[in-house]
Amino acid sequence: xxxxxxxxxxxxxxxRQMARLSRDGNTQVGAVIIGSDxxxxxxxxxxxxxxxxxxxxxWNERHDDLPSKYTALIHADEAAILDSLRKGHARDLPTATMxxxxxxxxxxxxxxxxxxxxxxxxxxGVKPRxxxxxDQKKTAHLLSILKPGCEVTxxxxxxxx
Ligand SMILES: [Zn+2]
Numbered sequence: 001x002x003x004x005x006x007x008x009x010x011x012x013x014x015x016r017q018m019a020r021l022s023r024d025g026n027t028q029v030g031a032v033i034i035g036s037d038x039x040x041x042x043x044x045x046x047x048x049x050x051x052x053x054x055x056x057x058x059w060n061e062r063h064d065d066l067p068s069k070y071t072a073l074i075h076a077d078e079a080a081i082l083d084s085l086r087k088g089h090a091r092d093l094p095t096a097t098m099x100x101x102x103x104x105x106x107x108x109x110x111x112x113x114x115x116x117x118x119x120x121x122x123x124x125g126v127k128p129r130x131x132x133x134x135d136q137k138k139t140a141h142l143l144s145i146l147k148p149g150c151e152v153t154x155x156x157x158x159x160x161x
Contacts, residue, residue, distance in 0.1 A: 008099065009159070011121075012099050012157055014043075015030035015031055015100055015123065016030060017030065018032065018045045018076070019046075020045075022045045023054050024047065025060075028046065029046045029077075030044070032099050034097050041084040041087065041089035042086075042087060043083055044074075044077070044079025044081075044083050077111065080100075081111055096119075097117075098121070101122070102126040103136065104139065104154065106135050106138035106139045106141075109139045109152075109154075120152065120153070121155055121156075121157050123157055139154075
């Protein structure tokens, strides 16, 4: 009898741990990218890039009706892609899987597509917070206009029966 593959739940558990590193008091998201050989390509969480001083981010102010923090933050999905590229995994991304605690926003989905990632698995227990560019209708539209052969699957994780 084949043993159930628990690794996706392990990877999503790792995403939840990564999310805890975020200093965003409102939304904490974590992402990991795992190559087809099981190697970790990149990790990320939502927050400012390392060059930005966390303590100087305007976490609770608003500008043009959007939180000011948005000007200084990178989403977890994008951070994991950049981490993968920094580590030399660009060629591994088309066969890799991105795991993320929440369904990617349209902004990140564009970057996921551009990076060549073809499969995303997210934790369905984490509700996306829809503000501005974090629009699931835009994400669905973007996925619907991909060229044949360039499809990206975005699936909720399901516990093995
Ligand atoms: Zn995003």
